[in-house]
Amino acid sequence: MLKDIHLEALKSIVGNENVYSDKAHLIAYSYDATRTRYEPEAVVFPRDENDISAILKYCNEHQVIITPRGAGSGFTGGALPANGGIILGMEKHMNRILEIDMENMVAVVQPGVINKDLQRAVEELGLFYPPDPASEEYSTLGGNVSENAGGMRAAKYGITKDYVMALRVVLPNGDIIRAGKRTIKDVAGYNIAGILIASEGTLGVLSEITLKLLPKPKFAKSYMGVFPTVEDAMNAVFKSLAAGANPVAMEFLDSLVVQALKEKLGIELPADAGALLIGDVDGNVAQEVEFQLEILEQSFIANGATGFRIADEKKDRDGLWYARRNASQSITIFGSKKLNEDISVPRSKLPVALEKIYAIGAKYGFKVPCFGHAGDGNIHVNVMVDGKDAKQLIDGHHAIEEIFQMVVDLGGTLSGEHGIGLSKAQFMNIAFNESERALFSAVKKAFDPNNILNPNKMGL
């Protein structure tokens, strides 16, 4: 439990009604999407940037550990208070869209704003915020920036880092800094915003985020390519993109996912579907959409596709996407617990990566259904185990470790979207050499010399 003197100090900053240390709150803030639990010693809700500053200054001086938290929807434990201390909850007060600047096509938000709320607000004005993590309906933009969230539209539109123009940040000592500008170009000083993105709340606390917006494209259609094998589909991914296609999304479902969708959910899919690619194309003019669809169809057929469907109307488009949207929940037929990782490889390595993933699964006797964002090389790999079987759990983790080593050997990364947090910390030495890890520690120390901010995450 947090010492009373600390609780009182925090209450004097944010008011009694914004500091909680009752059991209900401690339990409520002990979770994230990893389903691992660590209870904090208190939960504090800052009302504004000055509160954040005062809280950090106090905690820094008194060695109280702080874990910033948005929606707690992360997959790697970034928002878990694994070392005790306080949760800094951003969703209660720091949740306003401060400005939508139509003239510069920029949005200014507080970190607790939910991704989809911003998407909806800007789309009403004819603008577009592309990053669309699967958690878009509940994850916060502060969390999105801290994890550098991706999503389905990354193939064409990139990821969160491509939209962050500027940040206001409270450093662990309580100092308030700005990083970046509401300008396209800015090369004055170190790119502090660049290193804060994906830093998982370990370097500073975001208090304000300035995001780039785009004009909303006027035309869009959806497509589905049907392939006899995973290898054909994976070849079609990088060959269609190298041929000049620029789809908004190119999502992949492997044969196990197709099987699960049919068996568990009764979804009708082509009988010959060994793998599917599903996605959208868009453009300012109808001809751009047709141009994209033509490249995709030609490349898909040239790489073995046995079918290529196009959907125009919303209902039909939703139909094509229905399979993809239900992939995650369908695969439980292969095991009660999924060990899911989000590896990313250079796109041309997708065929060999998938082949090796299945081989590693087979070696341990596991099904490993895969799906995800093939268009940007990012695949969600699900090692399905019996959650009640201790040996399977251990073997499952060995399989994951082998998969990570293989991915790194192919020039890929431990995580395309989810971050490292606690869950992947043990694998950092696979991906980074001693010098690289020493540099991470030096950077952490430069920002947070007393190590009060989300310590021991990211393998630090």
Added chain:
Amino acid sequence: MLKDIHLEALKSIVGNENVYSDKAHLIAYSYDATRTRYEPEAVVFPRDENDISAILKYCNEHQVIITPRGAGSGFTGGALPANGGIILGMEKHMNRILEIDMENMVAVVQPGVINKDLQRAVEELGLFYPPDPASEEYSTLGGNVSENAGGMRAAKYGITKDYVMALRVVLPNGDIIRAGKRTIKDVAGYNIAGILIASEGTLGVLSEITLKLLPKPKFAKSYMGVFPTVEDAMNAVFKSLAAGANPVAMEFLDSLVVQALKEKLGIELPADAGALLIGDVDGNVAQEVEFQLEILEQSFIANGATGFRIADEKKDRDGLWYARRNASQSITIFGSKKLNEDISVPRSKLPVALEKIYAIGAKYGFKVPCFGHAGDGNIHVNVMVDGKDAKQLIDGHHAIEEIFQMVVDLGGTLSGEHGIGLSKAQFMNIAFNESERALFSAVKKAFDPNNILNPNKMGL
């Protein structure tokens, strides 16, 4: 002069033929585009990454200062050895395009490769490397990354940082690290590549750069908008973009530049041209090009344009661009020396920024012709003074300082493209508060604790 023992040590690393301390070399490597001179104590040409590592390790241990240098074409002294020590010259050996990976649309280059050489090499293969600084014919990609170079195509295609996927870097202690991957998504570990971009050679020495490529758009046209006043043109910039236009480039010439082009170079321009906007639009389909031109024409006319020209054929397009390309050399009619800065503001602030720039110039009695990349808010501001008049030089610098303060007050930045280096170091306290500057110093120390790498640049 560098101690003999250091010269011998460096020769033992890279060979006698790659270490020079003769006067001719020291003079040749004492310049950059600022025309300020600082002679190094020796010039060293590493042959490969291992040479760089051995040189840095030695220099770090013996407190020998290192200034990395590409083509020496920078505008702010980033490559000037202002504190003596050695120049690490990358253009002699580290100048190869290592790979153009068609399957993943990625190029891997050494830092000494000239920007335009990469552009040409990839365009032969139907691919496209967009960043096009005005120095593209001679500046190196290592320099481009270190300064985060922009260019004319930034309005649509962004700047160097948007194309850097991965770096190999030698840290000051000689350690070799990789930062980033040949993947679209990568959120494992801190974004070290992000902070190395624009770090002006102060944090590490780049040994290899992996750059994202795009498919080359198939259609393009050029346009020119003729405006009676600068204010009209500046309003047209942000209003056309907010209306959904996405031009490749939107370059601006003010009335002084138009006057200079007519008087000095005899270029024929519309009689009613108080300001011009010149640019390109492109697309995969012809209709996208027409779509862009329609938005531009409508927005330009709605904002006071008296003419809108379109050019399709290369000869006509070159004709439209001829004025822009000669802007810089024409303005010498207003003064023998130009104090040129590259401020950047949110686009909607362009009208007021230009108004204030002219007012500051008028206060001191200077003409301040302006031109540049209006489409991304980045304007080259030229305070024209008599280079032999000491008072004018002093007044000119006061004018620059006032301009910077005004730009920062408008939410803009000291530099859109050129960096800080030595030239703008004195203005860092205008743009950054004490906490921000302390953080820059802490970051520098985390990478380079002995301060051997390009010290005292960027106001550090």
